[in-house]
Amino acid sequence: MSKNDLIEAEGKVIECLPNANFKVQLSNGHVIDAYISGKLRMNYIRIIEGDTVKIEMSPYDLKRGRITWRSKS
Numbered sequence: 001m002s003k004n005d006l007i008e009a010e011g012k013v014i015e016c017l018p019n020a021n022f023k024v025q026l027s028n029g030h031v032i033d034a035y036i037s038g039k040l041r042m043n044y045i046r047i048i049e050g051d052t053v054k055i056e057m058s059p060y061d062l063k064r065g066r067i068t069w070r071s072k073s
Contacts, residue, residue, distance in 0.1 A: 007057045013049050022047065024055060034065040045070055
């Protein structure tokens with residue numbers, strides 16, 4: 001699978017789970033499980049409930065995603 005195959009979406013963090021996992025509600029209303037990417041983990045970017053984030057999902061599993069960006073607003 002190449003990088004072009006990923007699906008990008010925006011959502012809002014509704015719950016923080018252990019081990020840097022989160023429940024994210026997408027803009028279309030679906031709720032998925034998401035984990036933070038390595039760059040966010042390396043740079044100690046904190047994500048809390050209510051943050052708007054950008055998600056990458058595989059077309060094969062639309063229930064899980066990777067958080068790649070936290071919006072500044």
